[in-house]
Amino acid sequence: MQTLYKAIAELRKTRIVENSSLVANEKAWSLMDEDMQEIFMTSAGAAIDMVLELEPRMAEVDSDELTLEFQKNGQGVKGDVRDIVIKRKNIEWEIGLSIKHNHDAVKHSRLSHKLDFGNEWFGMPCSDEYWEAVEPVFDLLKQEKNYGTKWSEIADKSQKVYIPLLQAFIDEINRANEKNQTMPRKMIEYLIGIEDYYKVVSKDSKRLTMIHTFNMHDTLNKPAKNKVSAITVPIVKLPTRLVALEFKPGSDNTVEMYLDNGWQLSFRIHNASNIIFIALTVLRL
CATH class of the missing domain: 3.40.1350 (Trna Endonuclease; Chain: A, domain 1)
Structure with a gap:
């Protein structure tokens, strides 16, 4: 400033x-x-x-x-x-x-036992199937917290926390996409603005x-009365369809999403003070 x-x-x-x-x-x-x-x-x-x-x-x-x-x-x-x-x-x-x-991360969005990421991200409330899938994971985390267990002390976090949470996340994204194919565009707008x-x-x-x-809506890089920028800012094409959503090869805590028009998203799950976060990185190739 x-x-x-x-x-x-x-x-x-x-x-x-x-x-x-x-x-x-x-x-x-x-x-x-x-x-x-x-x-x-x-x-x-x-x-x-x-x-x-x-x-x-x-x-x-x-x-x-x-x-x-x-x-x-x-x-x-x-x-x-x-x-x-x-x-x-x-x-x-x-x-x-x-x-x-x-850092380039877009947002640090939470997954929790009550936060409805579908409604927040793209205006479609998460399904009962999603809540049923994540409930055992958050019940486990609540129980371990009550025991005073540190995050580093939880055994087999991959199988008990990372994989089931992210699989539920993948399944819910796919369900939302089947119901409303504007989901990819709405998700990108939520994540990048x-x-x-x-x-x-x-x-x-x-x-x-x-x-x-x-420059999604063509409002940047406008000419002045007596000058035009020597650099042209391209208009960004937002995605219209989900191409693939799957675990990153060799990883148990990262999911990759591929959309059309050159969009790639990476979702990495981690924790802070026993709260589960997903760190999002958005790339447009």
């Missing part, structure tokens, strides 16, 4: 929107050590020139005001994964940035900042 403001404010009227997210982020920033602050500022600086080239309307000299705003966390739950939204109200234009540090955006990923070990484009 600081780097964006500094770069754009020199070119046009710019304002940072004051809200609770700004206050929270300023507080977190003030608690960060100077070395980490420097890394973040360097990473941000590496991305700004490219974003400005991709989006000529950001630097366009005009009389209207450009605003920079941190999104509230609740927007991510609703499917809008953008961290920063950049707007010009006079021309009804906006773009968003999603900021990642040292319902709004177009640029994902800026800082990887410290490689001293690298990468920019990924998610």
Whole structure:
């Protein structure tokens, strides 16, 4: 946000929107050590020139005001994964940035004894067959927790937890796909977001900042009055069908999904504080 403001404010009227997210982020920033602050500022600086080239309307000299705003966390739950939204109200234009540090994972979504992932991900409540399949697994985890057993102490987790949970997950996805073939599109929109955006990923070990484009609805990369970007951002085609969903060869905790239009998803199950999570990685080949 600081780097964006500094770069754009020199070119046009710019304002940072004051809200609770700004206050929270300023507080977190003030608690960060100077070395980490420097890394973040360097990473941000590496991305700004490219974003400005991709989006000529950001630097366009005009009389209207450009605003920079941190999104509230609740927007991510609703499917809008953008961290920063950049707007010009006079021309009804906006773009968003999603900021990642040292990872590309899309979401860490939970599987639990009561969380209905089907309803949350693609608007189709999980079936009775799914709940019957996962109930013994979560009953076991609850029992072990009551005994005070540590996660590392649970014997044969592959056969007792990983495989049955993921098999139930696979079966439920297949059932949902048979009922409604818009499921693949809805799942991708839930995972990567319902709004177009640029994902800026800082990887410290490689001293690298990468920019990924998610232009599903053709709202990115629009020309300004006197400039067209030298770089063309392609429109992303969302999937229309599920091609394959199966365990990754040689793995007991990872499932791979292949969709048309070049989409590949990886679901890796892991735990944190006795809660089961699925870490999702989305690739578009």
